[in-house]
Amino acid sequence: xxxxxxxxxxxxxxxxxxxxxxxxxxxxxxxxxxxxxxxxxxxxxxxxxxxxxxxxxxxxxxxxxxxxxxxxxxxxxxxxxxxxxxxxxxxxxxxxxxxxxxxxxxxxxxxxxxxxxxxxxxxxxxxxxxxxxxxxxxxxxxxxxxxxxxxxxxxxxxxxxxxxxxxxxxxxxxxxxxxxxxxxxxxxxxxxxxxxxxxxxxxxxxxxxxxxxxxxxxxxxxxxxxxxxxxxxxxxxxxxxxxxxxxxxxxxxxxxxxxxxxxxxxxxxxxxxxxxxxxxxxxxxxxxxxxxxxxxxxxxxxxxxxxxxxxxxxxxxxxxxxxxxxxxxxxxxxxxxxxxxxxxxxxxxxxxxxxxxxxxxxxxxxxxxxxxxxxxxxxxxxxxxxxxxxxxxxxxxxxxxxxxxxxxxxxxxxxxxxxxxxxxxxxxxxxxxxxxxxxx
Numbered sequence: 013x014x015x016x017x018x019x020x021x022x023x024x025x026x027x028x029x030x031x032x033x034x035x036x037x038x039x040x041x042x043x044x045x046x047x048x049x050x051x052x053x054x055x056x057x058x059x060x061x062x063x064x065x066x067x068x069x070x071x072x073x074x075x076x077x078x079x080x081x082x083x084x085x086x087x088x089x090x091x092x093x094x095x096x097x098x099x100x101x102x103x104x105x106x107x108x109x110x111x112x113x114x115x116x117x118x119x120x121x122x123x124x125x126x127x128x129x130x131x132x133x134x135x136x137x138x139x140x141x142x143x144x145x146x147x148x149x150x151x152x153x154x155x156x157x158x159x160x161x162x163x164x165x166x167x168x169x170x171x172x173x174x175x176x177x178x179x180x181x182x183x184x185x186x187x188x189x190x191x192x193x194x195x196x197x198x199x200x201x202x203x204x205x206x207x208x209x210x211x212x213x214x215x216x217x218x219x220x221x222x223x224x225x226x227x228x229x230x231x232x233x234x235x236x237x238x239x240x241x242x243x244x245x246x247x248x249x250x251x252x253x254x255x256x257x258x259x260x261x262x263x264x265x266x267x268x269x270x271x272x273x274x275x276x277x278x279x280x281x282x283x284x285x286x287x288x289x290x291x292x293x294x295x296x297x298x299x300x301x302x303x304x305x306x307x308x309x310x311x312x313x314x315x316x317x318x319x320x321x322x323x324x325x326x327x328x329x330x331x332x333x334x335x336x337x338x339x340x341x342x343x344x345x346x347x348x349x350x351x352x353x354x355x356x357x358x359x360x361x362x363x364x365x366x367x368x369x370x371x372x373x374x375x376x377x378x379x380x381x382x383x384x385x386x387x388x389x390x391x392x393x394x395x396x397x398x399x400x401x402x403x404x405x406x407x408x409x410x411x412x413x414x415x416x417x418x419x420x421x422x423x424x425x426x427x428x429x430x431x432x433x434x435x436x437x438x439x440x441x442x443x444x445x446x447x448x449x450x451x452x
Contacts, residue, residue, distance in 0.1 A: 023316075027354065028290040033065035035212040036174065040202030040262075042218040043073040045279035046113055054217065055120040057285045058179075059135050067174040069205055071182045073198030074106075074113040081105035094258055095148060098158040098195040106158075106195045110183050114139070118181060138178040142166045143201065145186025145194040160186055160194025162201065165208035199262045207269040214266045214274045216259055217285065221278030222297030223256065232381060233351070234299045239264045263299040274299040293381065305357060305387075307394050310346035315339050317356040318346065322377045330413050331375060332443075346375070347394050349387050355379065358387040362395050368432035369405040376414075392421055400452050407452060408435065410445035423448035 039058060045051065062068050078096075082089060082105050089102045098106060121135045144164040148156035163186075173180050182205065184198040199216065206214040223231040223242070234242075239260050246257045263274040277288050277296040287295035310318065318339060325331040334342075342361065349358040358378040364371045373395060378387050399407055408431060409418055415425075426449040428439055439445075 025290040029064050031354070032061075032212075032289065034067070036067040036069065036209050037061070037213045037215055038069045038071065038202050038206040038209065038211045039215045039217060039285075040071045040199055041073065041117075042198070042216075042279070043075045043077050043113065044219045045217050046072060046074075046116060047076060048219075048279045050280055050282055052120060053282050054279060054285060055117070057283065059121060060286070061289070062135060062179055069170065069174070069180045069182060069209065069211070070117070071184070071198055071202040071205060072113055072117055073184055074110045077109035077113050078106050081109045092151070092154055092156070094254060095156060095159050095197070096195060097154065097156050100158065103158040103193065103195060107185065107193065110185055114181065114183050121179065121181075136178045137181050138173045139181045139183070140166075140169065140173075141187050142170055142180070142182060142205075143186035143196070145188055145196060147188075147192075147194060158192075158194055160188075160196050162186060162196060162204045163188075165205050167208040170205070170209060199258060203262045203266050206266050206271045211271055212273065213289075214263070214271050215277060215285070215289075216262060216274065217277050217279050218255070218259065219279060220255060220259065220276065221281065221284070221295070222276045223260070231297050232294060234297060236264065236267055236299070236301065239267075239299055267299060267301040270301070272301050306350045307390060308348055308350065310343050310348050310359070312340060312343055314346070314348060314356065315343060318348075318359050321356055321359055321379060322375060324380070325377055331377065334375070347391060347398070349391055357382050358391050360388070360391045360395050362398055364402065364404065365408070365432045366434050368434070369403065370432050371399050371402070371404045371407055372435065373407050373409040376409075388417070389421065396450075396452060405452055407450045408432075409448050409450075410439075410443075411448065412443060412445050415446050415448070418448045421450070423450045 041054070045054065058068060058070060082102060085101070085105055087101055087105065089099075090097050096102070118137050121137050142165060143162060144166070145160040146163045148159045148161055150156070170180050182201055184196045184201055186194050186196050186201075188194065202214060202216070205211075221230060223234060225231055243257060243260050243264065246260070259276055263276065266274050275288050275296055275298055277284050281295060284295040287293070288298075315336060319336060322331055322334065326333045345361040345363055347360055347362070348356060351357050356379065360376045361374045362371050363374060373392070376388055376391065396407065408426070409423060411418060426447045428436060428447065430449065431439065431447065
C-alpha cells in the first residue's frame with residue numbers, strides 16, 4: 013500500500029473510530045474461529061479495537077474442542093434442537109475443553125512482544141461468574157442433564173469492569189445458586205449479554221463469512237423481516253442449515269431486544285473484523301433493527317463521500333467530472349440516500365435553470381454494491397418533490413448511457429431546441445448527450 017493510499021484509508025476510517033469510541037460491543041467467537049489459522053490476527057484486531065476506545069465483551073465457544081475431548085475419552089453426546097445432552101462424564105470434557113480454550117484466548121490477549129501487533133497493548137482480561145444458569149430439564153421425555161439455560165446476566169458487574177478499562181472474557185459455562193455448572197450455548201451467552209448491557213453491537217465471528225443467497229452472493233444487509241423469512245425457509249427445508257439458522261436466530265433475538273446492529277463476520281479472511289466495522293463496504297452481513305435508509309440534503313461534510321461515489325462514473329465517462337471545489341460550492345443542490353450505518357448509497361442534484369420554470373436533474377449515482385434496490389428511484393421522487401415545492405414545471409436530464417432508466421421513470425426524449433435558452437448555450441455537442449424531459 014502506498015503512503016497516499018494509507019493516508020486515504022486512515023481518513024476514511026476516522027468517522028467509524030469516532031462513532032465507536034465509548035460504545036460496547038459483544039463479540040462472540042466460535043470454537044472453530046479459535047482453531048482457525050487466522051485466530052491470532054482476530055485477537056490482535058480485537059485488542060486494536062479496545063485501544064481505540066471500544067468496550068469489548070468477548071464470548072467464546074468450544075464445540076469442536078468439546079467434540080475432540082469426548083472422542084479422546086471414548087464418549088458420545090447427542091443433540092436435540094441444537095442443544096448438547098450433557099451427562100456428568102460429558103460435563104467433565106466440557107469443563108476441560110472450555111477451560112483450555114479460554115486459556116488459549118487469554119494467552120493470546122496477553123502477548124506483547126516487540127515487532128508484533130500486540131506490542132504495548134496491555135490488555136487487561138477479566139472473567140468471573142457473571143452468568144447465573146439453570147438446567148434445561150426434561151423436554152419431550154429427554155433429560156438434558158447438565159445442559160443449561162441462562163437465568164440472569166450480572167450486568168452491573170460486567171459494566172464495572174468495562175468502565176475500569178478491562179476486556180471481559182466470558183465462557184459458555186454458567187453456575188446455579190447451588191454451585192452446579194451447566195453447559196451453555198456460547199451464542200446464547202453472547203446474545204443475552206448484549207441484551208443485558210444494551211450493547212450497540214453484537215458481532216458473531218464464525219466460519220461463515222455472512223449470509224449467502226441462492227446465487228452464492230453475500231447478503232451485505234438484512235432487515236428483521238428478511239431474517240424472519242430466511243429462518244422460516246431454513247426451518248422447513250430438507251437438510252436444514254443448522255449453523256446459519258442458529259446465527260439468524262441469535263441476530264433476530266438480539267435485534268428484537270434493542271441491540272441496534274448485529275454483524276455476521278467470517279473468521280478465515282484476514283482483517284474481516286476491522287473491514288466490517290471500519291469501512292463502508294464491510295466484509296460480512298449486517299442485520300439491523302431499523303433497516304430503513306435516510307434521504308436527506310447533503311452538507312459540506314458529505315463532499316468526500318460524494319466524490320468517492322461519482323469518481324468511478326466520471327472515469328467511465330458516464331458523468332461529467334466535478335472537482336472538489338465545485339462540489340463544495342454546489343453542495344446545497346445535492347440530495348443523498350444514506351444507510352443507517354453511515355454508508356452513502358446514492359446521490360442526485362437538482363439545478364434550477366435561470367429564467368425558466370425548469371430544473372436539471374444531474375449527477376445521479378448509486379453505490380455499486382446497492383444496485384437494483386430502487387435507491388435511484390427513491391432519490392428521483394425526492395428530487396421531483398423538491399422541484400414541485402420550488403414551483404418548477406419541467407425536469408430535464410442529459411445522459412449518455414442510462415436513457416432506458418429515465419424512460420422507465422416517465423421521461424420522454426427531447427431535442428436541444430426544447431431546452432431553456434441558458435442550457436442550449438451550454439450544451440456540449442462533443443459529448444452528444446441525449447436529452448430527456450418530464451412534466452411535473
